[in-house]
Amino acid sequence: MSEKARISRATGIMGGATLISRxxxxxxxxxVGRLFGAGFATDAFFMAFTxxxxxxxxxxxxxxxxxxxxxxxxILHREGREEAQRVARACWTLLxxxxxxxxxxxxxxxxxxxxxxxxxxxxxxxKLALTDILNRIMFPYIFFVSLLxxxxxxxxxxxxxxxxxxxxxxxxxxxIGSAFWLRPFFATPITALALGVLLGGFxxxxxxxxxxxxxxxxxxxxxPPRHPxxxxxxxxxxxxxxxxxxxxxxxxxxxxxxxxxPGGSVSYLYYGQRLFEFxxxxxxxxxxxxxxxxxxxxxxxxxxxxxxxxxxFAFKLIALVTLPASLGLLLCAGPIYSLFxxxxxxxxxxxxxxxxxxxxxxxxxxxxxxxxVMVPTFYALKDTRTPxxxxxxxxxxxxxxxxxxxxxxxxxGLALALSVSSLFNCMMLFWLLRRKLGSLELRxxxxxxxxxxxxxxxxxxxxxxLLQRGPWTLEGHDFEKALVLFGAVLIGVTAxxxxxxxxxxxxxxxxxxxxxxxxRKK
Numbered sequence: 001m002s003e004k005a006r007i008s009r010a011t012g013i014m015g016g017a018t019l020i021s022r023x024x025x026x027x028x029x030x031x032v033g034r035l036f037g038a039g040f041a042t043d044a045f046f047m048a049f050t051x052x053x054x055x056x057x058x059x060x061x062x063x064x065x066x067x068x069x070x071x072x073x074x075i076l077h078r079e080g081r082e083e084a085q086r087v088a089r090a091c092w093t094l095l096x097x098x099x100x101x102x103x104x105x106x107x108x109x110x111x112x113x114x115x116x117x118x119x120x121x122x123x124x125x126x127k128l129a130l131t132d133i134l135n136r137i138m139f140p141y142i143f144f145v146s147l148l149x150x151x152x153x154x155x156x157x158x159x160x161x162x163x164x165x166x167x168x169x170x171x172x173x174x175x176i177g178s179a180f181w182l183r184p185f186f187a188t189p190i191t192a193l194a195l196g197v198l199l200g201g202f203x204x205x206x207x208x209x210x211x212x213x214x215x216x217x218x219x220x221x222x223x224p225p226r227h228p229x230x231x232x233x234x235x236x237x238x239x240x241x242x243x244x245x246x247x248x249x250x251x252x253x254x255x256x257x258x259x260x261x262p263g264g265s266v267s268y269l270y271y272g273q274r275l276f277e278f279x280x281x282x283x284x285x286x287x288x289x290x291x292x293x294x295x296x297x298x299x300x301x302x303x304x305x306x307x308x309x310x311x312x313f314a315f316k317l318i319a320l321v322t323l324p325a326s327l328g329l330l331l332c333a334g335p336i337y338s339l340f341x342x343x344x345x346x347x348x349x350x351x352x353x354x355x356x357x358x359x360x361x362x363x364x365x366x367x368x369x370x371x372x373v374m375v376p377t378f379y380a381l382k383d384t385r386t387p388x389x390x391x392x393x394x395x396x397x398x399x400x401x402x403x404x405x406x407x408x409x410x411x412x413g414l415a416l417a418l419s420v421s422s423l424f425n426c427m428m429l430f431w432l433l434r435r436k437l438g439s440l441e442l443r444x445x446x447x448x449x450x451x452x453x454x455x456x457x458x459x460x461x462x463x464x465x466l467l468q469r470g471p472w473t474l475e476g477h478d479f480e481k482a483l484v485l486f487g488a489v490l491i492g493v494t495a496x497x498x499x500x501x502x503x504x505x506x507x508x509x510x511x512x513x514x515x516x517x518x519x520r521k522k
Contacts, residue, residue, distance in 0.1 A: 038346065049134070167203075315373065328489070397424045
């Protein structure tokens with residue numbers, strides 16, 4: 001099987017599993033929105049979840065996986081399964097020790113952490129105190145998901161992608177169940193949601209145990225912290241924390257600034273970000289994880305041309321999906337929140353303000369997608385300095401734009417600042433990666449994007465026209481809203497896919513050929 005086929009297959013598997021996970025996440029957010037609304041309690045919960053969730057992104061989708069996979073893959077292919085098993089055990093043991101310390105310190109320092117990230121809450125009596133309590137409850141979540149990140153890296157190298165991507169479903173189910181069944185037992189009902197986060201983290205890790213055994217991986221304890229492979233992983237990982245997770249660092253800055261805005265602003269940004277992350281999680285993160293083992297293998301074998309080909313192929317797949325996804329989010333923001341969230345504690349004003357946030361996030365999807373593919377490329381080349389350097393300047397761009405934009409557009413300005421910083425981050429990564437690898441065929445990518453504009457314009461016109469028929473400002477009418485929204489999405493996807501097919505966009509035909517071959521086998 002060619003590397004393109006491997007990347008496409010892995011992306012499809014992880015994308016399918018992640019799609020199920022994101023749908024369950026949407027259901028979770030709808031439950032939270034309708035039960036708790038957008039205000040005092042939800043602002044406190046989302047702010048409290050910022051640090052555990054940030055560290056989850058560092059480890060789960062960031063530096064640990066990106067640093068571990070190239071080293072583990074190289075040892076497995078060059079030195080054999082036995083030595084790779086020793087490395088996995090050593091990393092497992094060390095990670096448990098480190099994360100126990102991090103968790104304990106995080107709980108002890110919670111009041112200061114919460115004040116640092118949500119300083120604006122101090123103006124509202126009781127808001128910081130509630131945020132602190134929720135943060136203490138949820139902080140051990142990072143212990144479980146950090147171990148899950150290591151397990152995910154091992155399973156990806158062994159060719160298993162489904163369950164690690166699917167595991168977030170258990171987190172969502174735990175939160176939904178806790179919100180419904182435990183809420184009545186607490187004086188502050190949102191405490192039940194925090195307990196659901198903790199339970200979900202444990203279940204996510206537990207789900208992977210049978211799969212590890214099936215692949216012959218036994219993660220016993222081994223304590224050789226001076227093992228050269230462990231040192232290499234640490235050297236790749238530690239300086240790259242900011243580089244890989246720069247988007248999440250900027251989210252923290254955004255929420256800190258939002259804490260100074262009127263009540264509900266943190267919740268608006270959270271709900272907007274969650275819908276924005278739907279296509280990002282389903283495809284962008286899946287592709288980044290799928291392409292890393294292939295590029296790591298090519299880098300280890302010194303195949304620079306193969307590495308450039310894999311990267312260019314990933315760029316095109318990103319453009320193929322994120323361009324229509326960005327337009328779809330812009331057009332469907334209001335209808336989505338009206339259908340799924342409008343009702344209970346979630347008002348029409350909440351719908352509008354959250355939709356504005358999503359519309360400001362949407363343009364950054366394409367640039368964020370390209371960045372998520374380029375950063376692992378630097379890791380495959382054993383370069384962690386460059387992403388860190390770029391992350392520093394991206395951080396400044398986001399902070400400066402955020403402070404400036406929030407003066408005019410409030411929380412919407414903060415979302416827009418994140419899109420601007422994503423553009424800056426992408427441009428810098430591309431420029432420096434080109435210096436390292438040589439030509440990345442920017443003209444070819446630009447020509448590819450131009451070919452997509454016609455189908456994207458056709459899709460946008462049809463979707464916009466159909467959405468005008470929905471009663472989006474009225475509560476209820478769910479069947480009519482669903483009929484219009486899903487009909488518009490279906491027609492839009494058909495128009496875009498058909499347009500790409502008629503224009504003979506190679507990646508569409510390639511994906512169709514893979515699907516036909518799979519159906520013939522079955």
